[in-house]
Amino acid sequence: MKNYTSFLKGNKTISRMVGLPKSIQVFDRRSSECDVIKIERFLFEESAYPVETIYLSKVGEKWVSALSLARSGYMRYELFPKLKNYTLQQVEISEEEGKAIIEECIPSQMEEAEKAISWCDPKDEMDEDGRYWLSIYKGAGSYRLIVSEKKILGGIYGGFHDCNRSYKSMALGSLSFEKAVFEVVKKKLGTDNFKILKANGSGTYFFLKNVEDSEYIDTKDYTVPSTTGGLHLNMEIK
Secondary structure: OEEEEEEEEOOEEEEEEEOOOOOHHHHHHHHOOOOEEEEEEEOOOOOOOOOEEEEEEEEOOEEEEOOEEOOOOEEEEEEEEOOOOEEEEEEEEOHHHHHHHHHHHHHHHHHHHHHHOEEOOHHHHHOOOOOOOHHHOOOOEEEEEEEEOOEEEEEEEOHHHHOOOOHHHHHHOHHHHHHHHHHHHHHHHOOOOOEEEEEEEEOOEEEEOOHHHHHOOOEEEEEEEOOOOOEEEEEEEO
């Protein structure tokens, strides 16, 4: 496995290097100029895409990643100093501590959540094909759709994980970002009576990913050939 380390400031890359810096002094000097460190892990040297990307931000005196769910509670990566260099290690975080960390990050994610959400435009209600959601359609890809009373009200292109977010937001993590999105939607709609559903976008239309979500919005269901053979169920949102 081959690693690359990037030192980021704002949305810019200050420097990038193979592996981690060879000494604590070099690492500290490079990291003093940045607010996020990105570590990309490639399975093979010739791999085009990383199998894992880890974003670290500084909390106190430590560089730590965002939390992810674990079998019991949460886990995150932390950089620990050794004799000459830092080592990246996984650390378990209790459920109680993890929830507190996530809640603490939510205010810093609110602006990012607001920017990530596109809202439906009433003028699209006049679309001759009934595509009242056109203003939130950004092209083929994954979406999270905000749905209430069986109607799309807004959406996030790229979903929670791949939407257009800053490096700082990525370092704070998807768990706190998801909660910030819920808070933004709740404030906008004045209610928590809504669902955020997974969907794919294609040809200006949306298709639900999960069959169980069809209870929240009407769909037109039909089968199409699958890329892996056989047939695939399409649930086109009406």
